[in-house]
Amino acid sequence: MSSTPMSEEGPNMPRPQPHRRPTSQRNPSWDLLGGFKRFEHEYEEFDTRHASENHLAFAEGDIPQNRASKLYHYLLNVSIVTRWFLFIVPVLGILWIPAILQLTTFPHAEVWAVPLLWWSIWLSVVWGGWWGSLAVARILPSIIRSTVGVIAVSTRKYIDWAGALHRYVALFAWTLGIWVSWNPLVDNRQRDDASDKSRHIIDLIGKLLFGFYLCAAVLLFEKFSIQWIAGKFHERSYAERIADQKFAVRSLVTLYRNSSDIPGRSDTLKAADAKQNGVKILKRAMKGVRDAATTTTTALGNVASEIAGSSVLQPNSPQAMVKTALESANKSRLLARRLFYSFVRPGHEYLFPDDIARFFPTREEADKVFGLFDRDGNGDASRNEIELACMDFHREQLSIEHSMQDLDSAVGRLDNIFMSLYVIIAALIIAVCLEAQFTNLVASAGTLVLGLSWLIGGSLTEVLTSIIFLFIKHPFDVGDRIILEEEGYTVKEIRLLSTILLNDKGAYVQAPNSELSTMFIQNIRRSPPMSETFTFDVGFDTNFDHLETLRSKMLQFLSDNRRDYLYAFDVSVVDFPEQEKITLSADIKYKSNWQQGALKAKRRNKWICALKEALVDIGIFGPQGDPDKPAAPIKYTEVPWDEVKKQSKTVKHVSMPAPPGGWHLSDQNPGMHDSSDNVFDDTNELHLTTPVAGYVPPTQHAGDGSMTSEVSMPPGLPTTMPSVVTMPSHPEASSGDYFEMTTRR
Template sequence: MSSTDTIVHILPPLTNQAQVDETYKSKNVTINTQEVTDRPVLRRDNTGLRNFLADSQDNQNVGYDGEVDTLRRLGRFYNWILTFSVVTRYAFYILPVATLLAIPLSIFATIHKESNIKGIKMMGLFVWLEIVWSSLWIAKLCSKTLPRAFRLCCGVISAGTRKHSLMIKALEVPLSIVFWVIACWASIPVIAAFNPETDVTVLGSNVHWIRSLQKGFLASVPVACVFLVEKVVIEFITVNYHRTQFSARIQESKRRMHLFELLYEASTILFAPYCPKFADDDYIINTSLLSTVGKEIQNVTDLQTGTPIRIFDNLGRLGTGVTSVFGNIVSEVTGGQRVDSKSPHAVVSWALERRPASEALARRVFNSLVSEGNDALYQKDIERVLGPDNHHEAEEIFHALDKDANGDVSLEEMTMIVIELGEGRRAMTKSLHDVDRAIKALDRILMCVVLVGAGLIYGTFFSDNFFKNMSLYTTSLMSFSFAFAGTVQEFTGSCIFLFVKHPYDVGDRVEINNVDLVVEHISLLYTVFRRVDSQRKVQIPNIVNNGNWIENISRSQAMSEHFALAISAATTFEEIENLTEELKEFVLADENRRDYKSDIDVEVANVGDMSKLELKINLGYKSNWSNEKLRVARRSKFMCALLATLRKVQINAPGGGDVAIGDASRPAYSVSVSDEEAKISRMKYLDEKESNKYVKDKGI
């Protein structure tokens, strides 16, 4: 039996959906489902099948081998020690090594008291090693408590110290290294504490190997400080970049999420989850883990009745109920904040990760809140559901949904808003991931610089002739500058372009050199785009984009478009006014007012060589052009309406508006006259032309 068959037969065979629902109702289980995401789940012991289901979406060549990744008894005991308390965790780290060091220490303190290294007793050396090992963890504890101490001391002066304490927390390892190196250097005299005749101080010693050890740790102090400065620079870039580029977007996304969670919660209060009216949408919203095995397994059909049953969805609903129960127990014991898998936040978050679930979520909320007989959602509908006490929340929710400000929200609008919210969250996550990878690449490059600086520092401490040869080293280095000058310039320009200018994020639609592109991936030295017209991938170095004009369409507000067309020179002003009125009626129609702005402008831009009129039409959309399908649909609809309107008001192309010569209604013919009559007619025309010339009366 395959693993798939095993999954299918977990539940007993049921004949129809009603029997499935009745089974769960009889158990008094509040049922919901949980969608699989790529988020890591902490302390997950059983990961075999779950990893197979997650990985099979990206790699079709992998297979589930049937083994379950479970922890043995020793592994569970190890996890218990690490998670029991801070004391047990640090004791588990410190005591084994300290015990190993205590064995030779006890030997040299009792049996071999006189053992020494060039006059220095071995007992003092191992005492110092115990101090070094203990000071490592003491330094770590100090750096771990430093953020709390900072908040405690500086919080009295200013309340906005959280971001600074978080930066200090991120610098825990570099600070620990600095504290530890200083402690090691300061504790070196302990080595000679059992040799009264030996002169060992912090600044020097008469023993050669101790003096070399002091030089090494003394040189390590500025090296550790340089390492700390490098990490401070990286952390400053990270914090400042995230605050300036993503803080507002994250807060806006969280606010919109909160508002939509209120709508979903109101929807579930009006209509319980999995009620007959919204059962299909709720199943789509709450797709369970086991339903990801395949569409063929998701709908299991009874052989006798042929009625599809949702075995996996119901299993997921039961699993979610059990998860919720255990979550309550754990949160009660630990005192932590519980994340309920049935909460509106969890359901909305999971639904936004997939387009079908987002569409189902929009349908459920819209159809449950809209008044009966209406095909649009109004502010009064939201106020009616939320209550009169939440008037401001209802107004804010409606303004967030009614982006085109036309006074109502259609199902298409709500669906588009929910899909855009999910896509924006995913794009923001990917952009943060790419930027973090770029910052890590910058960190690695700067670490190479720190490594070179560390070599120079150690050379200064251990070589007396280092400064004398510095000019020679500098000359040799400058002679090779031509080899890496371009690389340094590209690196510097790319850093400025990415972390200072930052003209786009992942998922943004931009226009570079009149080419429409979508940002796919951002790296430190290059960016990968996708062409809108051909879907081809384009990789452009950031140093090249640093000198280009970049139009970010996704960051733009509602955009407009100009249409230029040539019309007949015989067109009158009244006909142009009629065209303007007809186009205004088109954009103000009920089916179009959500797509176009009402202020459409029509103007005569030029008369050219007086054989035609150049007409210019300015059309305003109610959104930007980041959604290519929506832009194309709106533009095509307006172009068809424009052509129909031109024909309706009888505005013709240059030279048009009449039948062709030779037609029955416009026959072609010629008249023969004598030479004398032709000359007289020509002279008469010239005299009339001369007499009709405009002459300004200057007066006297």
């Protein structure tokens, strides 16, 4: 019986696998050597031109390119933690060198009878306290807003102020910390047998630290005062306007989200119209956030986010499309037409509230949104009304943004003025802390104030008047049309001490705010629907029935144009001078103010033309009667030709040939003879008809001893400048024709 040899592993044992190189089961990220190599590669390839912060960016070649420099700048840009680590730790190491020397080599080393160990501890508190205060001041407002701000909503604005002023809050906390830590860490560690000089120096440093703390407190109060002024002014002047604009933009976003692209029309807003500006919007929004974190007037800095909301992130989102459209007058009209054609019923020319009611949660909100377009309140909205509404939103958004920017600039200048006063107050605080005589200090300060009041008292009065005018009265904003002393202007720019205006002729006018504060200012933009009186003359034969018929026709015109005018017309008899004519007047009652000058002119012309047509239809004409009436016959007398011929022979004609060189009846440079508005040239030079090379007006002594100046003329030119030509009264008595010159007086 034969047998087959069996394998040692048996038939059920697994077969041996081919030999493979053992691999590590660790994640590659735990490979320290590989991680170090990657770290080394990253900092060697780091480009300082692409730094995370602007103040950390350097051009190529401006910094050393060795490994240490590259590593340092790379760590600065990794994160704020590594950056602060590089700022804090090396300096702390230097500050602890004296303590290490005392603990190791010089156990009795002292400065002003205080051991070096306590100096190192206190200096570490000073250095680390600043960074700790700064970190807490940056983090704490966010925590408080998420906790206390949720319950006490009214405290949010103060929390936002603290966040915007975190550096000043950190400075206040830091000066408080180093002053409080001075006594236990340094003052109390001084030896009892210290010299009087050492005690005096330690006490003086403590008083200076207390003075610095008071200066930081005053500085923080000044910054919060600026925030309070700006915030209160913002709430009073712009809060309502911003709320209305936010509601309008939110309504437009809702309507645009539910609108549709209109095929076959090129006059509606499309995605391509706003796509190119999407990235700009994002960059502008991010820039606004960064600016809001650094400016001292944060309440006024983020107007774009206040109006458009914080969801403008995607370039093609409805919010971004509407925001982009409202930045341009043309795109605002495109947006209006897209909304109109998307929701208007087929075959209709007007939009009704029911057409958009389904896009809003309640009927009340839908009616409120429709009221944005239905300015006349007649229950429908035409395409022109929607376009005018979108144009108003466009102008309002630009007006708010520019007004807030100018106000931010004005607040900045006010902050500079307050900082000048702060420097004086801080100097007085430091002087008191240095044990200066209080009476002498008050006397010196009083003398300084008295001298300044004489020197710059007028300027300080102007500044105070301008501050009251700008922040309390505030009669206009940027873009408002105003009337000053019967002259129309448009506000171009608002500054702290002056306002730049644009008059009707296109010229810029700089008006001091102190002068504007004493004037009567008519603000057209803030005015309700306005009216004007139109006066015209009619024939004396016009009777009462004519006037009543005129009133009926004009009321019919106003009914047909109810979107432009109020339904009111009354004609009044003003006067009938010498019974030759009747002077009538009527009021043009618009449904809007005159902020848009072109729209007002169009409606005024339309009203006057309708009045003219009504007068013609009724048969009311001017004092001269019907201009189309055939002219009356003209009577004339015929004179025999023989009599005319005989009379012409008896008239003697005087021959007046021109003198040599021709007549000089007028000056060739009359505009140069007026010296009243020329303060740079000599008076005699202005009377030269032609320029003379090398002309020097000599000075001679007159008979009375005074100095007189005469014009020295080259040969051939008259010594007396002609201005008036006098013709001889009897030319026939002379042997030849002549003319005579008289000097202009």
